[in-house]
Amino acid sequence: xxxxxxxxxxxxxxxxxxxxxxxxxxxxxxxxxxxxxxxxxxxxxxxxxxxxxxxxxxxxxxxxxxxxxxxxxxxxxxxxxxxxxxxxxxxxxxxxxxxxxxxxxxxxxxxxxxxxxxxxxxxxxxxxxxxxxxxxxxxxxxxxxxxxxxxxxxxxxxxxxxxxxxxxxxxxxxxxxxxxxxxxxxxxxxxxxxxxxxxxxxxxxxxxxxxxxxxxxxxxxxxxxxxxxxxxxxxxxxxxxxxxxxxxxxxxxxxxx
Amino acid sequence: xxxxxxxxxxxxxxxxxxxxxxxxxxxxxxxxxxxxxxxxxxxxxxxxxxxxxxxxxxxxxxxxxxxxxxxxxxxxxxxxxxxxxxxxxxxxxxxxxxxxxxxxxxxxxxxxxxxxxxxxxxxxxxxxxxxxxxxxxxxxxxxxxxxxxxxxxxxxxxxxxxxxxxxxxxxxxxxxxxxxxxxxxxxxxxxxxxxxxxxxxxxxxxxxxxxxxxxxxxxxxxxxxxxxxxxxxxxxxxxxxxxxxxxxxxxxxxxxx
Numbered sequence: 001x002x003x004x005x006x007x008x009x010x011x012x013x014x015x016x017x018x019x020x021x022x023x024x025x026x027x028x029x030x031x032x033x034x035x036x037x038x039x040x041x042x043x044x045x046x047x048x049x050x051x052x053x054x055x056x057x058x059x060x061x062x063x064x065x066x067x068x069x070x071x072x073x074x075x076x077x078x079x080x081x082x083x084x085x086x087x088x089x090x091x092x093x094x095x096x097x098x099x100x101x102x103x104x105x106x107x108x109x110x111x112x113x114x115x116x117x118x119x120x121x122x123x124x125x126x127x128x129x130x131x132x133x134x135x136x137x138x139x140x141x142x143x144x145x146x147x148x149x150x151x152x153x154x155x156x157x158x159x160x161x162x163x164x165x166x167x168x169x170x171x172x173x174x175x176x177x178x179x180x181x182x183x184x185x186x187x188x189x190x191x192x193x194x195x196x197x198x199x200x201x202x203x204x205x206x207x208x209x210x211x212x213x214x215x216x217x218x219x220x221x222x223x224x225x226x227x228x229x230x231x232x233x234x235x236x237x238x239x240x241x242x243x244x245x246x247x248x249x250x251x252x253x254x255x256x257x
Numbered sequence: 258x259x260x261x262x263x264x265x266x267x268x269x270x271x272x273x274x275x276x277x278x279x280x281x282x283x284x285x286x287x288x289x290x291x292x293x294x295x296x297x298x299x300x301x302x303x304x305x306x307x308x309x310x311x312x313x314x315x316x317x318x319x320x321x322x323x324x325x326x327x328x329x330x331x332x333x334x335x336x337x338x339x340x341x342x343x344x345x346x347x348x349x350x351x352x353x354x355x356x357x358x359x360x361x362x363x364x365x366x367x368x369x370x371x372x373x374x375x376x377x378x379x380x381x382x383x384x385x386x387x388x389x390x391x392x393x394x395x396x397x398x399x400x401x402x403x404x405x406x407x408x409x410x411x412x413x414x415x416x417x418x419x420x421x422x423x424x425x426x427x428x429x430x431x432x433x434x435x436x437x438x439x440x441x442x443x444x445x446x447x448x449x450x451x452x453x454x455x456x457x458x459x460x461x462x463x464x465x466x467x468x469x470x471x472x473x474x475x476x477x478x479x480x481x482x483x484x485x486x487x488x489x490x491x492x493x494x495x496x497x498x499x500x501x502x503x504x505x506x507x508x509x510x511x512x513x514x
Binding site: 043055062154 | 319
């Protein structure tokens with residue numbers, strides 16, 4: 001068995017993903033660089049999806065939108081969006097269809113690629129401020145929940161907001177809100193603090209995505225809009241075709257967060 | 258001759274514009290409410306124009322984008338985008354075609370309306386902070402200039418940024434940058450301070466749009482991205498059809514700036 005290689009530089013990581021040598025989640029790699037959720041939709045749905053992002057900027061903060069058919073993002077030198085992510089998922093008619101190592105073989109001239117910010121940037125800033133995040137410490141994926149908070153719809157795209165949850169000590173909640181608020185491309189400040197029932201979340205120990213984490217007595221659950229929202233909305237909307245990154249396997253840009 | 262009526266409330270102003278009783282510029286009316294530039298393009302160009310706005314957020318801060326064919330914006334109760342502005346301009350193949358009191362008679366089911374923030378919000382905040390703006394004091398339109406700063410292109414949309422200029426006392430420049438930076442929907446912080454030659458502006462006394470104002474010895478010219486940029490870009494790009502508000506005659510929303 002070969003140990004997974006560690007990549008300091010975005011370009012090296014993307015090259016390793018392209019060649020099939022790197023197939024792991026990207027968290028912790030290329031520290032300091034913005035990582036992005038990927039959403040590819042056909043041009044026929046691209047205006048409506050772009051409008052959906054514009055209307056729901058906390059869940060869908062846009063880092064870059066490529067021209068129809070284009071695979072070379074401006075935010076990543078020499079990269080191809082179709083090969084440089086460690087894993088892709090294809091959805092057809094709103095149902096998960098397959099997981100693939102690349103989507104170059106499926107590529108169509110009408111594919112429009114959206115790169116959407118993810119929370120890794122503010123998590124790094126919280127860590128630097130001395131705020132430990134349980135899922136990072138425990139090496140788990142963050143806990144994510146579907147809520148009853150409707151997104152602002154756009155064309156066929158409608159559905160509820162998906163949130164990520166991090167347990168935060170009461171004395172740190174304001175600081176955490178302030179720090180994460182400085183990263184609008186990483187979902188910004190929390191949507192909601194405490195009281196999961198008000199979001200329609202019945203049981204924090206059973207997340208819809210990711211892994212559950214314990215909440216200690218001096219902690220409050222803090223909720224952020226999550227980049228899984230557009231995937232959930234695309235499923236709910238029974239989009240004929242969309243392609244996303246595989247969970248935790250993000251597109252790593254050359255931009256500093 | 259009838260004196261122009263003054264409107265404190267957005268809804269009253271929009272009703273008066275709709276009925277043809279109010280045909281004046283909207284500056285100073287409905288204080289505290291966000292006013293917006295209007296840009297209408299056919300659906301065939303809507304994705305590219307939305308992408309242009311996403312790529313050039315300082316010139317084109319989006320307040321709202323309506324669904325294709327829709328005339329009722331969420332940001333203005335009971336309003337119609339086709340009748341409630343005191344004046345409209347129609348451009349065909351990039352050339353000015355006509356000025357009209359309404360565009361309901363031209364309306365097509367594929368028209369997509371974009372409401373783009375304007376600088377009135379930060380001007381009001383500057384006035385409240387005790388910073389007098391010469392064009393407001395003198396009752397003139399702000400001075401605007403085409404620059405050599407290229408916008409990030411999107412599809413057929415390309416061209417240079419248009420800026421507005423306000424003379425600011427040296428001791429107030431930092432405060433003005435700080436205050437206007439709090440209003441991203443009103444173009445945010447300045448693009449450029451001093452040195453108009455670096456923007457390709459040869460002569461500040463000859464603006465491309467609006468009225469020239471004097472710059473005193475203790476003042477610096479301060480430049481902001483301007484909502485006229487999309488109109489200039491649509492002209493440069495020879496768009497088959499687009500409709501905008503007439504200069505200074507904005508769409509007044511129910512949103513507080």
